[in-house]
Amino acid sequence: MERVLNFISPVITPLGAFVIDKTKSLGRFTAFVGDTLAWTVRPPFRSAQFFKQMEFIGVRSTGIIVLTAFFSGAVFALQIGKVYGLFNMEIMVGATVGLSLTREIGPVFAALMVVARACSSMAAEIGTMRVTEQIDALETMAVDPIQFLVVPRLWASVFMVPILTVLYDFVGVIGSYLVGIYVLHIPEGPFMSKLYYYVDGDDFISGLVKGAVFGFFIALISCYEGFTTTGGAEGVGRKTTRAVVFSSVTVLVMDYFLTSWILEYFINR
């Protein structure tokens, strides 16, 4: 018996430690989510912080959103246009780009841009506050750090990612329109009529719902990573990287499941 134990313990011990460690992390994250939701409904409500974060996450992301949306719409139209040209289907370029943008590319790319621009900075800022004792200082001044730092960021992100998604959709369509009409020389009338015909309010709304869900998770993950930072400047760097990687992966994985749910129950096309 002892020999068997000696044989398997090098495998079982680290495996057990790994499982315990991951379970603890999951527990801590769940407690963090619970605290954040509880503090959302408890006064004092921090409207000034909320608007400040809306400005940071939303208004200041417009430049990068406009730039990336324009070029992704344009390049998408260019590629699709070339392929559709083989079948003389160029007039469908606007509809295809419009559907892809509203349903997928808009919310996913808007969320990824917010991850790159705002969430990385959230994790780094909160992480730095943690390692320089500023979060402890908040607590000693009887201010709950989750309510002060996390709640405004979370809800600002939930509100702003869908708005950025709208902007992304709109500018992306402009990009595809310009390439379609002026580069691929697709006649404007059929291009627009197919776009109007195929892209519905449902497509648009499904994108907004996705944007809000992505906004919720990316802000939560980034704040959590910042909040649990230890180990000085190196720790801040490590946690910022984790925040960006986990948030981006979450957006893409969650997108699949949200899409399958939306296609199953809401959009049967």
Next chain:
Amino acid sequence: MIEIKDVYKSFNGQQVLRGADLLIPRGKITVIIGPSGCGKTVLLRHIIGLLKPDRGKVIVDGVDLSKLKRKELNEFRKRFGMLFQSAALFDSLTVFENVAFPLREHKLLSDEGKIEKIVHEKLQLVGLEGAGDKMPSELSGGMKKRVGLARAIVLEPQILLYDEPVTGLDPIMSVAIDNLILSMQQALKITSVVISHDIESAFRVADQIAMIDKGRIIECAAPDVFRHSENPTVRAFISAARNSLPL
């Protein structure tokens, strides 16, 4: 009065406090000294409820901190002011806004004029009047600590905790901070707890000195008694500190 009773605390399996016992009298300055990494800061964090003991109790003015709910603990903390080792100023706010932060946060005063008056008064107390518009990044280490002190006393706490107030400061600034600690205590009649590894500074300010070693309080006495302690660790600490002083 603060009572620390048989407090144990470990982090990731490493035992930091092993049955720490200490009585901190009201209205006096208690200095807790000890070598780096002996658990001084961990003990201080227990006093304000930033950490909860694994075993044992921390009782402040008759209230057991570990029994308080989060909201009650937050309310209770308004009695405390704390000066952090790194001063922990909010770097996105100016000096003025940092000191005004607790006042604005707890909406104790709606009148901006009154807030301004109190903040200027506190900044004057720490000798930094006129620095209100500066950002924390523009300040030296000593100035940051003084702003941290102004922020800690702005709500007029009954208990003031200092985490290594003179570490990293030049000798002149150390004496200035020591004098501030003394004048705070005389002016505001508050209970002060100072964490330090600077024995000279401890002798300058303390009414009571406690020494912590390997997670326990090994000696606690008035400075004159402490100076002549028979405890070998205390003697070694005092003589090592003396010998390392520049001649």
